[in-house]
Structure formats: C-alpha cells, structure tokens
Amino acid sequence: MRTGSGDPRPTSAGTDPQPASAGTDPLARLLATVRPPVEPARTFRERGWWQTRSVVHDLYRASAAHPNRTAILAHRVRDHAGTPTVRVSYAQLTGYVERFAHALVALGVGPGDPVAFSLPNRWEGSALFFACLRIGAVAVPVLPSYGARDLAAVLEAAQPRVCVVPDNWAGVPQAEVLADLAASLPWLRRRVVVGDAAATGALDFADYFMRTPHERHDRGAWLRVPTDLADRVCLIVTTVGLDNAHRMFLHTPNSLRAGVRSPDVPHRDVTYSAVPIATLPSLLHAVVGPALRGGTSVLQDVWDPEVALDLWAQGAVGQVYALAVQWSELVSAQLERPRELGALRRALAADPSGTSTRLTRQVAEVLRVPLRAEWSSPQVGAATTGSGLETVLTAVDGPEGLFRVRVRGPSTCLAVWQRDAGSVRLVRQQQDGWSDTGDLVRVDDTGQIEVVRRAAGEVGGLFLVPVAEIEDHLLVHPRVAEAAVVPTPDVEYGELSCAVVVPAGDPPDLVELRTYLRGRGVPPEHLPARLELLGALPRDELGEIRRAELRDQLARRRARKP
Incomplete structure (x- = not known):
C-alpha cells in the first residue's frame, strides 16, 4: 500500500481555507453558527472531557509515535486483488488521510461543506472520515444498504458537495441510484464511485483518491487545519422515517471524543464492530476510539460469524460491539468450531431491548466474556461508554413505569436538524445543555435502562426499517390482530426485517402483506423480507412487546427447522 510523501502532521497556524460555497449555501451558513453553550463547554473542558485539539490531531500523534503499528485490520469479501485481509499501519492511514484531504480540496470542498459517503466497513471509509475532519468539512456517513428513497432523503x-458510493451493494445499484438523483441535487458537484464508475459517468474513487498523489502537486502548500476545529460541526448522523420525517444530529470532534472516553478500555486495545460504521455508536467504537487510544480497528465488510471469530483470534480482539442477533450467531459458530479468544474482555450488545437473559448467559458460557447491553442513540452515541452523561427520566402519561429521556453531557450532539412533512427546524441544545432524546424507556431492578420505543421516525438497529411505523401499518390490515417487526439473520445481507403477525381469522401470507404495505405508500426497501405467524406476542405487564423474548422464541423456531 502506497502512502503520500512529505510531513503529514496537521498544523493549526495560518489562515483558514475558505469553503467554495461560503455565503451562498444556507445549510453551510447554518452549520457555521452552531456552537456549544458557553457554560457547559467550560465545564467539560475543566473536567478534561473536551480538548482544544481535534481527534484528527490524536490520529497524527499516534502515527508519529508508532508509525508501523497496525491501525486497521480489514477483511473484505469482494476484493478483486484476491487478498481478503489487509493491514493498514498508522503511517499508511495518515498518508491516505492526507491524500484524501487534498483530493477533497481539489474538488472544491472546504470547511463546513458536507461530504456524504455510503461505504461498507472498509478502511477507506475510516480514512475518508478523518480526511473530512482534517480540512474542517462535515462528514455525512450513509448506510450502504439504503435504497433510492432513503438515500434521496x-x-x-444534508446537501453534500461530494457523494461517494459503491457501484453496487447488497443488491442496490448505488451508482445508478445516485446518477438518477443527481439532476434534483443542484448542490452536488461530484459523484464518486468505488468500483465501476465509467458506467454512470462518475469519478473513479481508486483512480482519483487512491492513486493520484494530490499531496505532491504543491509541495510548499500544506493544508492548514482550521482553527477552533474541536467545537465545529464535523459529523451529521441521519435517521430516516416515513412521510418525509427524518432528522440530522450535528456532532463535533469534542462530542465524539467524549463519546468513547471510557476508563475501562485499555490503551492500544483492539476493537471490532459488526455494525456499520455509518451508525454513530459503531463509528465511535471502531473508528474514533482506536485512533484516540492508539489502538487497532478490525473491520469486516460483509457479515459472517465464522469470519468474525477468525478475525478476533487473528487480531487478538479485546472489545466487540454487535447486535443481539449477531451475538446469537457468534455463539453458534463458536460452539461449532471453537477458537482461542483469550484477548476478549469486553462484549457490547447494540440493542438492549433485544438482549435477553438467555443470550447473556450463552455469551458468558461459550465466549467466556460478560455481555453488556449498551443504550445508545444518534444524539449521545455510546451512552454506556461515554463520559459524564447525565440523564433525567420524566414519567409520561399512560402506562406506569414508562419514562421520557432527557440527556446532558459532553457526548451530546449540539443540535438536531429536523425535517417533518412540510417543515424544517433546528432544535439546539438548551443553554444549560439539556436535550430531549424522544426515547421511551423503563428502568429494571439493577438500574439498567431498557428502550421501549425509539423516537418517532428513527431507524431501528441495523435493519433499516422504521419499526413503529411499519407495525402501525400492519395493524390496520383486517386480518392482523397483533404485529411486530424484528430483525432476522440472513446469509447474504447479515440481517433483514421480519414481520411477526398474530392473525385475525385466516392468516395473510408475505406477498399479501407486502402488497398491502406498498399500497399504503411504504417504499420497497422498508418491506419485511420474512413473515412469522404466532398465536400471541409476548408482552409485559404494561402491554409492551417483550422483543428480546420474541427474538429468542423465533431463534428456537429457526433452530428446529431442517
């Protein structure tokens, strides 16, 4: 792997480069005005949760101190070179960050300009994220399995200047979708494609970003790191719902830093995430955290539990972040072919509501590590591993024991850019730093938070379906008495959505339900891929669905099938 030449260290002196769109783009101007409230920011700095430097400085410091240390161990199924696993050193990573940063500047990207990239878990996505931070641009990671409707939303x-997509991923022709959308996106200057770019007339990522040494074109002109970078918006995390309802959560390098500052994660630890790094908790665990600690990130572009366990053993992985359904598959794969996983010390489940007592026991017995369910959200990132997060639970009208969550802390986003049908509004942090997540939760006897219902319009877990909205649509069907939408394992895509239905009379079949949902305006990418029929859904004393118990029930049913 080649790297750029010259001194890659970022500097903060000098005049900031000006964004090409300054003064003409309302969103860019808006992002430039979003700053943290004064008093909370002062407190966060005094307590050491925030710094004056950006996380990109930590990456370059780690590279200078240990240039040959492995920064990323990446496994990819679709590597045309035939090498499934690639090691990227810190020197190589920062070399490519420099190259990608210069490439973005050459395309007219400047501070405050959004850059969207829809890539699987590969090292190029990590480098592109840090390249955005390097020049003060705003990274907009997009889940690579989004269909046309969600990508368009x-x-x-976000109004990105540049958008990077694979030519095809998970059966979605992303390059064609982006080309079709381009005419309606006047602010989009460049389409960049990983793979076959010529077919859609896009810029070839390999040729332009990886093989062209942009950093050598002007040896005397080093890119300056914009001043005050730590408090500028650097990341937009998006959630998409139906009826044109979606939100963007605006984060800074400091809120990201605080989101992974955990005293029980050792320096130079090796971290693996099975969840797409386009989601905030996975980005924190698998990209930002390792860079801050001088550790190693282990990435896998296509989910396969057998490959995942082999990577853990090969890379001496110490921390793993995965969905409950993936942990279940990992347990089965380890039982079938045991590996030596002596370095594994920390197991995190991404969805507390789906993490059952049975699964926790299985992980402890088979993988020899305690499984900890992590409450997370696009607003606060990884809540159980971040620093100084305060929560206030306010009882809601209705069933006893349900609470609405307000949060305050250094990992909380600065603002939420919220688009509902027919309106757009910016919801900033209050001056005292409190933000309303919109989540409904309950608290168990041990004090752990269990998410009962996510905020309206939010995507649930890894499978990209607005769960509550699809369930509401299903319940209107005349032959559906009860309905739930849960994830189910899939060999090719890792995870798909499954409709679990209690029939009212003659049971409907999957084709009928999909046709019915399409008639109600549900886009194809949100339709359930599978259907399970039950006599009743497991519910608690408040009438809420016990989703963890339901998943266990479906897993046992799958295990009995030949």
Whole structure:
C-alpha cells in the first residue's frame, strides 16, 4: 500500500481555507453558527472531557509515535486483488488521510461543506472520515444498504458537495441510484464511485483518491487545519422515517471524543464492530476510539460469524460491539468450531431491548466474556461508554413505569436538524445543555435502562426499517390482530426485517402483506423480507412487546427447522 510523501502532521497556524460555497449555501451558513453553550463547554473542558485539539490531531500523534503499528485490520469479501485481509499501519492511514484531504480540496470542498459517503466497513471509509475532519468539512456517513428513497432523503437534507458510493451493494445499484438523483441535487458537484464508475459517468474513487498523489502537486502548500476545529460541526448522523420525517444530529470532534472516553478500555486495545460504521455508536467504537487510544480497528465488510471469530483470534480482539442477533450467531459458530479468544474482555450488545437473559448467559458460557447491553442513540452515541452523561427520566402519561429521556453531557450532539412533512427546524441544545432524546424507556431492578420505543421516525438497529411505523401499518390490515417487526439473520445481507403477525381469522401470507404495505405508500426497501405467524406476542405487564423474548422464541423456531 502506497502512502503520500512529505510531513503529514496537521498544523493549526495560518489562515483558514475558505469553503467554495461560503455565503451562498444556507445549510453551510447554518452549520457555521452552531456552537456549544458557553457554560457547559467550560465545564467539560475543566473536567478534561473536551480538548482544544481535534481527534484528527490524536490520529497524527499516534502515527508519529508508532508509525508501523497496525491501525486497521480489514477483511473484505469482494476484493478483486484476491487478498481478503489487509493491514493498514498508522503511517499508511495518515498518508491516505492526507491524500484524501487534498483530493477533497481539489474538488472544491472546504470547511463546513458536507461530504456524504455510503461505504461498507472498509478502511477507506475510516480514512475518508478523518480526511473530512482534517480540512474542517462535515462528514455525512450513509448506510450502504439504503435504497433510492432513503438515500434521496439524506442527500436532500444534508446537501453534500461530494457523494461517494459503491457501484453496487447488497443488491442496490448505488451508482445508478445516485446518477438518477443527481439532476434534483443542484448542490452536488461530484459523484464518486468505488468500483465501476465509467458506467454512470462518475469519478473513479481508486483512480482519483487512491492513486493520484494530490499531496505532491504543491509541495510548499500544506493544508492548514482550521482553527477552533474541536467545537465545529464535523459529523451529521441521519435517521430516516416515513412521510418525509427524518432528522440530522450535528456532532463535533469534542462530542465524539467524549463519546468513547471510557476508563475501562485499555490503551492500544483492539476493537471490532459488526455494525456499520455509518451508525454513530459503531463509528465511535471502531473508528474514533482506536485512533484516540492508539489502538487497532478490525473491520469486516460483509457479515459472517465464522469470519468474525477468525478475525478476533487473528487480531487478538479485546472489545466487540454487535447486535443481539449477531451475538446469537457468534455463539453458534463458536460452539461449532471453537477458537482461542483469550484477548476478549469486553462484549457490547447494540440493542438492549433485544438482549435477553438467555443470550447473556450463552455469551458468558461459550465466549467466556460478560455481555453488556449498551443504550445508545444518534444524539449521545455510546451512552454506556461515554463520559459524564447525565440523564433525567420524566414519567409520561399512560402506562406506569414508562419514562421520557432527557440527556446532558459532553457526548451530546449540539443540535438536531429536523425535517417533518412540510417543515424544517433546528432544535439546539438548551443553554444549560439539556436535550430531549424522544426515547421511551423503563428502568429494571439493577438500574439498567431498557428502550421501549425509539423516537418517532428513527431507524431501528441495523435493519433499516422504521419499526413503529411499519407495525402501525400492519395493524390496520383486517386480518392482523397483533404485529411486530424484528430483525432476522440472513446469509447474504447479515440481517433483514421480519414481520411477526398474530392473525385475525385466516392468516395473510408475505406477498399479501407486502402488497398491502406498498399500497399504503411504504417504499420497497422498508418491506419485511420474512413473515412469522404466532398465536400471541409476548408482552409485559404494561402491554409492551417483550422483543428480546420474541427474538429468542423465533431463534428456537429457526433452530428446529431442517
């Protein structure tokens, strides 16, 4: 792997480069005005949760101190070179960050300009994220399995100058979708494609970003790191719902830093995430955290539990972040072919509501590590591993024991750019730093938070379906008495959505339900891929669905099938 030449260290002196769109783009101007409230920011700095430097400085410091240390161990299924696993050193990573940063500047990207990229878990996505931070641009990671409707919603809201997509991923022709959308996105200057770019007339990522040494074109002109970078918006995390309802959560390098500052994660630890790094908790665990600690990130572009366990053993992985359904598959794969996983010390489940007592026991017995369910959200990132997060639970009208969550802390986003049908509004942090997540939760006897219902319009877990909205649509069907939408494992895509239905009379079949949902305006990418029929859904004393118990029930049913 080649790297750029010259001194890659970022500097903060000198005049900031000016964004090409300054003064003409309302969203860019808006992002430039979003700053943290004064008093909370002062407190966070005094307590050491925030710094004056950006996380990109930590990456370059780690590279200078240990240039040959492995920064990323990446496994990819679709590597045309035939090498499934690639090691990227810190020197190589920062070399490519420099190259990608210069490439973005050459395309007219400047401080405050959004850059969207829809890539699987590969090292190029990590380098592109840090390249955005390097020049003060705003990274907009997009889940690579988004269909046309969801991709259009994100691009219309974020208004990126550049968008990077694979030619095809998970059966979605991303390059064609982006080309079709381009005419309606006047702010989009460049389409960049990983793979076959010529077919859609896009810029070839390999040729332009990886093979062209942009950093050598002007040896005397080093890119300056914009001043006050630590408090500028650097990341937009998006959630998409139906009826044109979606939100963008605006984060800074400091809120990201605080989101992974955990005293029980050792320096130079090796971290693996099975969840797409386009989601905030996975980005924190698998990209930002390792860079801050001088550790190693282990990435896998296509989910496969057998490959994942082999990577853990090969890379001496110490921390793993995965969905409950993935942990279940990992347990089965380890039982079938045991590996030596002596370095594994920390196991995190991404969805507390789906993490059952049975699964926790299985992980402890088979993988020899305690499984900890992590409450997270696009607003606060990884809440159980971040620093100084305060929560206030306010009882809601209705069933006893349900609470609405307000949060305050250094990992909380600065603002939420919220688009509902027919309106757009910016919801800033209050001056005292408190933000309303919109989540409904309950608290168990041990004090752990269990998410009962996510905020309206939010995507649930890894499978990209607005769960509550699809369930509401299903319940209107005349032959559906009860309905739930849960994830189910899939060999090719890792995870798909499954409709679990209690029939009212003659049971409907999957084709009928999908046709019915399409008639109600549900886009194809949100339709359930599978259907399970039950006599009743497991519910608690408040009438809420016990989703962890339901998943266990479906897993046992799958295990009995030949």
